[in-house]
Amino acid sequence: MRTGATKKSGKKGGRKEPDKKVKNASREELEERIRERTSQLEMANRQLTLEVEWRNRTQDNLIEQSRVLEAFFAHSITPIVFLDKNFNFIMVNEAYARACQRHVSEFPGHNHFEFYPSDAEEIFHRVVETKTAYQTFARPFTFPDRPEWGITYWDWSLFPVLNNHGEIDFLVYSLNDVTKKKLAEEEAQRHAQLLDLANDAILICDLSGIILYWNKGAEKLYGWSRNEATGKNILSLLQTEPLLKSKDIRERFFRDGYWEGERVHTKKDGRKVTVHSRWTLQRDDKRKPVAFSEINRDITDLKRKEKEIHETALYSRRLIEASLDPLVTISANGKIMDVNKATEDATGIPRKKLIGSDFSDYFSDPEKARKGYEMVFSQGSVRDYSLAIRHTSGRTMEVLYSATTYKNEAGEVLGVFAAARDVTELRTVEKALQESHDGLERRVEERTARLEEINKELESFSYSVSHDLRAPLRAIDGYARMILKKQGDKFDEDTLYKFNVIRSSAHMMGQLIDDLLTFSRLGRKELSMSKLDMQALINDVWKELRIINPDRNMFLTLHSIPSGYGDRSLVKQVYSNLLGNAVKFTKYRDAAQIEAGGYTDGSEDIYYVKDNGDGFDMTYYDKLFGVFQRLHSTDDFEGTGVGLATVQRIIRRHGGRVWAEGETDRGASFYFTLLRKE
Amino acid sequence: MDGFDILVIEDNRHDVEMILETISEKDISDMVHVINDGAEAIDYFFGPQGCVEHDPDHLPKLILLDLKLPKVSGLEILRSIKSDERTRYIPIVVFTSSNEARDRTDSYLLGANSYIVKPMDADMFSRYVADIGSYWMFMNRSTYDGA
Numbered sequence: 001m002r003t004g005a006t007k008k009s010g011k012k013g014g015r016k017e018p019d020k021k022v023k024n025a026s027r028e029e030l031e032e033r034i035r036e037r038t039s040q041l042e043m044a045n046r047q048l049t050l051e052v053e054w055r056n057r058t059q060d061n062l063i064e065q066s067r068v069l070e071a072f073f074a075h076s077i078t079p080i081v082f083l084d085k086n087f088n089f090i091m092v093n094e095a096y097a098r099a100c101q102r103h104v105s106e107f108p109g110h111n112h113f114e115f116y117p118s119d120a121e122e123i124f125h126r127v128v129e130t131k132t133a134y135q136t137f138a139r140p141f142t143f144p145d146r147p148e149w150g151i152t153y154w155d156w157s158l159f160p161v162l163n164n165h166g167e168i169d170f171l172v173y174s175l176n177d178v179t180k181k182k183l184a185e186e187e188a189q190r191h192a193q194l195l196d197l198a199n200d201a202i203l204i205c206d207l208s209g210i211i212l213y214w215n216k217g218a219e220k221l222y223g224w225s226r227n228e229a230t231g232k233n234i235l236s237l238l239q240t241e242p243l244l245k246s247k248d249i250r251e252r253f254f255r256d257g258y259w260e261g262e263r264v265h266t267k268k269d270g271r272k273v274t275v276h277s278r279w280t281l282q283r284d285d286k287r288k289p290v291a292f293s294e295i296n297r298d299i300t301d302l303k304r305k306e307k308e309i310h311e312t313a314l315y316s317r318r319l320i321e322a323s324l325d326p327l328v329t330i331s332a333n334g335k336i337m338d339v340n341k342a343t344e345d346a347t348g349i350p351r352k353k354l355i356g357s358d359f360s361d362y363f364s365d366p367e368k369a370r371k372g373y374e375m376v377f378s379q380g381s382v383r384d385y386s387l388a389i390r391h392t393s394g395r396t397m398e399v400l401y402s403a404t405t406y407k408n409e410a411g412e413v414l415g416v417f418a419a420a421r422d423v424t425e426l427r428t429v430e431k432a433l434q435e436s437h438d439g440l441e442r443r444v445e446e447r448t449a450r451l452e453e454i455n456k457e458l459e460s461f462s463y464s465v466s467h468d469l470r471a472p473l474r475a476i477d478g479y480a481r482m483i484l485k486k487q488g489d490k491f492d493e494d495t496l497y498k499f500n501v502i503r504s505s506a507h508m509m510g511q512l513i514d515d516l517l518t519f520s521r522l523g524r525k526e527l528s529m530s531k532l533d534m535q536a537l538i539n540d541v542w543k544e545l546r547i548i549n550p551d552r553n554m555f556l557t558l559h560s561i562p563s564g565y566g567d568r569s570l571v572k573q574v575y576s577n578l579l580g581n582a583v584k585f586t587k588y589r590d591a592a593q594i595e596a597g598g599y600t601d602g603s604e605d606i607y608y609v610k611d612n613g614d615g616f617d618m619t620y621y622d623k624l625f626g627v628f629q630r631l632h633s634t635d636d637f638e639g640t641g642v643g644l645a646t647v648q649r650i651i652r653r654h655g656g657r658v659w660a661e662g663e664t665d666r667g668a669s670f671y672f673t674l675l676r677k678e
Numbered sequence: 679m680d681g682f683d684i685l686v687i688e689d690n691r692h693d694v695e696m697i698l699e700t701i702s703e704k705d706i707s708d709m710v711h712v713i714n715d716g717a718e719a720i721d722y723f724f725g726p727q728g729c730v731e732h733d734p735d736h737l738p739k740l741i742l743l744d745l746k747l748p749k750v751s752g753l754e755i756l757r758s759i760k761s762d763e764r765t766r767y768i769p770i771v772v773f774t775s776s777n778e779a780r781d782r783t784d785s786y787l788l789g790a791n792s793y794i795v796k797p798m799d800a801d802m803f804s805r806y807v808a809d810i811g812s813y814w815m816f817m818n819r820s821t822y823d824g825a
Binding site for chain 1: 690692693695696699775777796798799800801803804
């Protein structure tokens with residue numbers, strides 16, 4: 001239409017003339033007006049046509065619409081109710097009636113709140129008053145006629161429909177039963193709360209790994225809050241290897257719908273955490289996988305403890321293996337349960353073969369080995385049990401076994417733990433020691449034999465001395481005597497004196513030889529020990545002394561004296577010497593006063609002999625008991641210097657001591673001790 | 679062969695002289711025979727010409743025996759004489775310088791009739807010899823003596 005007008009306008013411009021300007025102008029104006037009018041009329045005409053068409057169409061539409069609405073109303077699964085402004089039912093649809101378990105015809109003529117009284121009435125009134133629609137979700141409602149349904153939940157809306165005057169014509173009340181959904185939600189929430197109670201991290205991801213659910217346990221374990229975690233990709237959040245990377249695992253997981261194993265995850269703070277992870281595949285109704293859930297338990301501590309236990313075990317094992325002693329555990333029936341390296345080395349048999357075999361098989365004396373471990377089972381332990389381990393090469397290792405039973409926590413004996421100590425070297429050393437000992441013994445024997453030989457030589461020497469030295473002396477004396485006898489009356493005084501010197505010198509030498517022989521014999525004489533009546537012994541000696549010295553004015557005072565224990569003849573000799581000395585050294589006294597006695601002191605008896613003779617100078621005490629040592633001249637006191645040496649030798653052989661006290665011209669005291677025997 | 683009263687078995691010439699001196703001085707016997715070798719002493723009794731075989735009626739009435747002798751010891755001689763039926767009754771006085779206990783024991787064990795240690799002192803020596811001689815020759819009665 002506008003295009004047409006534009007064409008007309010173009011024609012008009014072409015007919016313009018200057019002299020007919022005015023006439024033309026009014027004509028043009030008129031024409032313009034006619035054209036406008038025509039156009040208007042055409043327009044109106046067209047509009048009328050359209051209007052008629054529309055009207056016709058609208059009527060059709062209304063009919064159509066009404067039909068659609070009716071169908072919609074009738075067949076909608078959404079319960080819909082028409083109420084008047086007093087909430088009387090005008091009409092309910094099938095869905096509503098069904099929801100209420102009534103027939104659609106039961107409603108008209110009744111009030112909504114007559115049937116279903118509730119606090120919603122207030123809301124309804126407000127809707128009417130305000131003419132404003134109201135919508136609510138999951139509002140609880142209890143059917144008064146259906147208490148068994150319990151609380152039901154409804155999404156509903158109340159919509160006022162106004163007439164042309166703005167007044168409420170009727171109300172559209174539509175509802176949606178969300179009870180199931182609500183209950184499901186509550187259930188889900190309860191589940192979520194339960195899941196939150198769990199210490200384990202529980203999370204759900206879709207198949208692409210996007211986190212859908214994240215429980216409190218997960219928050220605690222990983223440090224990420226639920227809000228931070230949900231929507232994120234689990235692999236990147238926990239910086240972990242995709243489990244399903246492995247084709248095998250993936251296939252198995254999708255087939256079984258389950259997987260469990262260890263995973264290492266990274267926490268929010270960057271620390272690693274080892275978890276035991278259990279995965280479940282979630283499927284929809286058509287068994288199509290839609291998501292997977294993970295339950296992850298922190299086993300970092302457990303792993304560390306495991307590791308510690310493992311390390312402890314490893315340490316113990318290494319200790320056992322490092323032991324140079326063959327170690328072995330034996331079961332009650334004598335089978336080897338465990339061995340260490342040293343046992344392998346000792347037997348030359350690998351542990352695989354050793355374990356399970358008979359313990360006693362590996363010893364030179366299997367019977368003794370069997371008895372050994374049986375003894376452990378019966379006694380609880382055995383120490384230093386001697387055995388010899390056989391090596392496959394044939395050599396043996398001498399060992400000492402120490403073994404104890406070992407028990408479980410309940411105290412039941414599980415077996416025997418036996419440790420062998422290689423004593424081959426010890427034995428070698430022992431042998432060497434024995435040899436050395438034997439050598440020493442041999443040397444001692446040799447030495448003894450040599451000593452005995454020397455002793456024998458000495459003996460034969462003594463024998464020779466007694467015979468061969470004495471013989472010439474006897475000859476000297478004998479021949480001097482013969483000369484004196486036959487020609488003595490012809491000799492002058494001086495010759496007689498000199499002959500007597502020859503004879504007395506020979507006597508002196510004979511005495512010396514005799515004393516020396518006695519002294520030397522003391523060293524090898526066997527002691528014949530017995531209890532000694534010292535008083536009797538002294539009396540015997542004294543009697544002999546009196547016989548030898550009939551002209552002497554001498555007295556013996558015998559004090560109390562304990563009985564002694566020793567060799568009778570030797571102790572008698574001691575008294576012979578001591579009392580003999582006392583007699584000898586008192587020869588210049590008018591009256592010789594000699595005392596003898598004794599007393600007990602601890603474990604020994606002390607005996608003494610005292611005299612009032614010439615005594616001696618303590619300065620020379622150290623020479624008193626020496627052989628051939630004399631403190632007096634032979635002219636003053638005859639003697640060979642062997643007497644006190646003999647006394648000392650006898651007492652020492654008895655385990656006793658000898659000492660003396662003296663002072664020149666003030667007598668002497670001699671003491672000796674003998675060990676007491678109870 | 680003439681028999682002897684006293685047989686002195688002694689190798690020490692000086693001792694022999696002293697013994698003979700006393701015997702003659704005290705007039706104990708003039709039938710004294712001296713042997714100064716152990717082997718000779720054995721021969722004297724048991725040799726081919728020994729008196730045991732050839733002159734059993736003239737055995738010595740007393741033997742003065744030293745222990746220390748050349749070749750055969752006094753103890754051997756003692757054993758031989760005392761273990762033979764024909765000679766065992768001859769009185770044997772061991773006259774020695776040894777005072778060894780062993781010698782004494784052995785001597786008595788082998789049947790010595792007496793054991794005298796030669797005294798050092800010449801006077802005592804002489805007296806002992808005189809005492810031995812008078813005791814065994816005059817006081818003692820042997821199996822060989824007549825009724």
